[in-house]
Amino acid sequence: MTEKPFNFKNYIRPRFFPHIWCPGCGHGIVLGSLLRAVHELGLNKNEIVITSGIGCSSRISGYVDFHSLHTIHGRALSFATGVKLSKPGLKAIVPMGDGDALAIGGNHFIHAARRNIDITAIVMNNRIYGMTGGQFSPLSGTGKKATTAPYSTIDRPFDVVELARSAGATFVARSTVFHANECKDLIKKGISHKGFSVIEILTQCPTYYGRKNKEGDAIQMMESYKTDTVKIGSKKLEKNPDLIQRGIFVENTDVPEYCEAYDEIIQAAMKGKA
Amino acid sequence: MAKGKTVQHLIDKEWCKGCGICIHFCPKNVLEFDKNDKAEAIRPEDCIACKLCELRCPDLAIQIIEDGEGENEKQ
Ligand SMILES: Cc1ncc(C[n+]2csc(CCOP(=O)(O)OP(=O)(O)O)c2C)c(N)n1
Ligand code: SF4
Ligand code: SF4
Ligand code: SF4
Numbered sequence: 476m477t478e479k480p481f482n483f484k485n486y487i488r489p490r491f492f493p494h495i496w497c498p499g500c501g502h503g504i505v506l507g508s509l510l511r512a513v514h515e516l517g518l519n520k521n522e523i524v525i526t527s528g529i530g531c532s533s534r535i536s537g538y539v540d541f542h543s544l545h546t547i548h549g550r551a552l553s554f555a556t557g558v559k560l561s562k563p564g565l566k567a568i569v570p571m572g573d574g575d576a577l578a579i580g581g582n583h584f585i586h587a588a589r590r591n592i593d594i595t596a597i598v599m600n601n602r603i604y605g606m607t608g609g610q611f612s613p614l615s616g617t618g619k620k621a622t623t624a625p626y627s628t629i630d631r632p633f634d635v636v637e638l639a640r641s642a643g644a645t646f647v648a649r650s651t652v653f654h655a656n657e658c659k660d661l662i663k664k665g666i667s668h669k670g671f672s673v674i675e676i677l678t679q680c681p682t683y684y685g686r687k688n689k690e691g692d693a694i695q696m697m698e699s700y701k702t703d704t705v706k707i708g709s710k711k712l713e714k715n716p717d718l719i720q721r722g723i724f725v726e727n728t729d730v731p732e733y734c735e736a737y738d739e740i741i742q743a744a745m746k747g748k749a
Numbered sequence: 750m751a752k753g754k755t756v757q758h759l760i761d762k763e764w765c766k767g768c769g770i771c772i773h774f775c776p777k778n779v780l781e782f783d784k785n786d787k788a789e790a791i792r793p794e795d796c797i798a799c800k801l802c803e804l805r806c807p808d809l810a811i812q813i814i815e816d817g818e819g820e821n822e823k824q
């Protein structure tokens with residue numbers, strides 16, 4: 476644990492600031508929570524590798540002063556898998572958009588979860604394709620509007636938590652950018668957990684999702700994260716089962732971690748040869 | 750008892766994009782927009798250093814420095 480007060484300037488590449496995100500975009504709050512999590516864990520910057528795909532969310536990898544790879548839309552987990560297998564000592568963190576993680580990257584997502592490889596996936600769920608102009612994503616939800624669904628979408632959404640759980644992720648949590656401190660704590664737990672960790676963070680895209688769905692500005696969208704979510708198992712669910720639950724849904728330490736299991740195979744193969 | 754703590758509000762006006770999140774969610778109504786629609790601490794004496802503004806600023810534009818933080822570091 477570090478005693479020094481947190482100063483984000485020690486963890487960013489200031490030449491890229493002010494950052495590119497729109498006024499009020501929740502992605503910047505996720506960035507802040509991630510930096511605080513790293514600080515409180517007392518991690519060395521050289522121990523961390525951030526791998527991201529393409530999207531507004533994925534731009535995080537350019538802003539942090541860690542090892543970073545800004546790769547291909549949907550494939551960040553595959554790059555992270557390669558990095559992690561060759562350098563298992565690194566902490567692999569993958570900030571992802573909802574489209575990045577669960578549309579084009581859905582296959583990579585379920586297999587990373589199935590393998591239980593020690594990677595922390597932070598799904599920055601703004602329920603839309605922000606970067607490319609507001610197309611609907613597999614997280615938008617039925618009846619929501621997007622540039623590609625002017626009369627509203629008919630698609631049912633994924634539940635990121637349930638999907639991650641059933642695909643085999645061994646740490647699964649959810650929070651929102653309104654609850655920035657909770658986000659930080661969940662990211663810390665996810666990074667410390669040995670295995671595939673998924674932290675879904677609800678984050679506002681006021682520019683596209685907010686405007687298309689008349690959900691107001693960034694402030695109103697954050698207010699709705701306060702009113703529409705509760706801690707897991709809250710009494711409020713009895714009256715309103717539609718409230719979105721926040722907290723840790725899965726924390727399982729009984730499943731072998733992929734890099735360690737692979738290492739055992741290498742050891743066995745070496746013996747076989749000798 | 751003093752109303753608040755002695756705190757400095759470091760606001761980077763180049764980075765602030767005027768979203769108003771810090772102003773809206775400040776529990777003590779310390780912050781307001783300046784004439785250029787950037788955040789400003791106009792009632793710093795009311796601040797309780799909860800740092801919610803710093804935590805929720807999407808632009809990393811606001812830092813709360815509590816008096817004494819620097820000294821602790823030296824010890
Ligand atoms: C292979 C490929 N397909 C499509 C794109 C275009 N593209 C870039 S970002 C993006 C979606 C971004 O949405 P999301 O992942 O939710 O991130 P956000 O911008 O909302 O944070 C798409 C479709 C691309 N860059 N590469
Ligand atoms: S388009 Fe949406 S997700 Fe992208 S920076 Fe703007 S507000 Fe954020
Ligand atoms: S630290 Fe808390 S009380 Fe002080 S300005 Fe920020 S939000 Fe307001
Ligand atoms: S939250 Fe940050 S960017 Fe938004 S008005 Fe306050 S200081 Fe400016």
Ligand SMILES: [Mg+2]
Pocket residue numbers: 572573574599600601602603604605612
């Ligand atoms: Mg998105």
